[in-house]
Amino acid sequence: xxxxxxxxxxxxxxxxxxxxxxxxxxxxxxxxxxxxxxxxxxxxxxxxxxxxxxxxxxxxxxxxxxxxxxxxxxxxxxxxxxxxxxxxxxxxxxxxxxxxxxxxxxxxxxxxxxxxxxxxxxxxxxxxxxxxxxxxxxxxxxxxxxxxxxxxxx
Amino acid sequence: xxxxxxxxxxxxxxxxxxxxxxxxxxxxxxxxxxxxxxxxxxxxxxxxxxxxxxxxxxxxxxxxxxxxxxxxxxxxxxxxxxxxxxxxxxxxxxxxxxxxxxxxxxxxxxxxxxxxxxxxxxxxxxxxxxxxxxxxxxxxxxxxxxxxxxxx
Numbered sequence: 201x202x203x204x205x206x207x208x209x210x211x212x213x214x215x216x217x218x219x220x221x222x223x224x225x226x227x228x229x230x231x232x233x234x235x236x237x238x239x240x241x242x243x244x245x246x247x248x249x250x251x252x253x254x255x256x257x258x259x260x261x262x263x264x265x266x267x268x269x270x271x272x273x274x275x276x277x278x279x280x281x282x283x284x285x286x287x288x289x290x291x292x293x294x295x296x297x298x299x300x301x302x303x304x305x306x307x308x309x310x311x312x313x314x315x316x317x318x319x320x321x322x323x324x325x326x327x328x329x330x331x332x333x334x335x336x337x338x339x340x341x342x343x344x345x346x347x348x349x350x351x352x353x354x
Numbered sequence: 355x356x357x358x359x360x361x362x363x364x365x366x367x368x369x370x371x372x373x374x375x376x377x378x379x380x381x382x383x384x385x386x387x388x389x390x391x392x393x394x395x396x397x398x399x400x401x402x403x404x405x406x407x408x409x410x411x412x413x414x415x416x417x418x419x420x421x422x423x424x425x426x427x428x429x430x431x432x433x434x435x436x437x438x439x440x441x442x443x444x445x446x447x448x449x450x451x452x453x454x455x456x457x458x459x460x461x462x463x464x465x466x467x468x469x470x471x472x473x474x475x476x477x478x479x480x481x482x483x484x485x486x487x488x489x490x491x492x493x494x495x496x497x498x499x500x501x502x503x504x505x506x
Contacts, residue, residue, distance in 0.1 A: 217408035253464060286413045287475055289446055294408055295421070296468065299461055 203313050204306040206346035207327045207336035213237045214293050216246070220254075221288035223296075227251060235337070237326045238297045243333045245326055247297030254296060303328050306335050310343055357432065357455075357474050358501045364388055365433035366493035370441070370454070378441050379403065379420055382433040382456040389431050397426035398458055412445025416452040417478045423467060427458035430466055434496060436487065453478070453487055477503050 372378035440450025
């Protein structure tokens with residue numbers, strides 16, 4: 201089975217110039233996808249935004265809300281800031297996106313995608329085609345679902 | 355995570371010669387070259403200008419914080435420039451900019467970069483802080499003012 205057989209194709213993506221305020225709205229509306237791909241004008245994948253990147257801009261009381269999200273290596277010092285309203289415009293996607301991200305090709309086998317997730321401790325991976333254009337997101341549950349479906353259980 | 359840990363006197367211009375945004379960025383970047391952390395000055399300038407093209411960092415109140423994550427910088431650098439006449443930065447409030455804090459960070463320094471940016475933005479929104487920066491007579495005083503307001 202290929203990655204393209206199991207991935208979610210209905211995804212949201214953003215441009216580098218999108219302000220933080222609009223980015224937060226995207227996250228709010230699509231909170232079941234805790235990562236957002238960043239694309240250029242030709243839809244090439246150029247970065248990823250993870251909610252934990254945004255923690256660095258938050259105050260302690262707000263950050264507490266996010267503490268039940270499983271993420272690693274967040275030190276307490278990150279919770280000592282007081283964001284100002286104008287940061288909603290000052291900070292853009294380009295400032296918070298991770299450019300050292302892992303992606304997988306749509307033609308890869310699901311087994312390899314699963315191995316990659318385990319190796320990099322990621323529960324979701326952006327999926328790209330041969331031209332490095334974003335075509336979907338593959339989550340661990342998408343793999344599980346596809347395997348159960350294959351066995352005729354669902 | 356303090357701005358004052360990174361801003362040094364030699365990276366502060368009390369009277370920028372620059373007349374426009376491009377020149378101001380070049381002037382401050384030239385001083386940051388002394389830090390030994392700037393690998394490629396021209397690329398650093400271009401990456402900051404590219405970031406500006408995506409959205410102005412003129413956040414209002416005569417302040418701008420141009421910045422870029424760029425491989426042209428090793429670690430993290432920050433410089434300051436003051437302009438009496440003001441520089442057009444296409445700021446949110448369309449006012450000219452008198453204070454510029456310019457930052458550059460290695461692409462891997464995402465957390466540090468965002469925290470300093472957040473810390474600095476908070477300081478700059480404080481009217482008393484900006485007034486103190488206007489009256490500062492030397493770079494040493496600028497650093498002392500930043501330290502003082504960071505304690506508040």
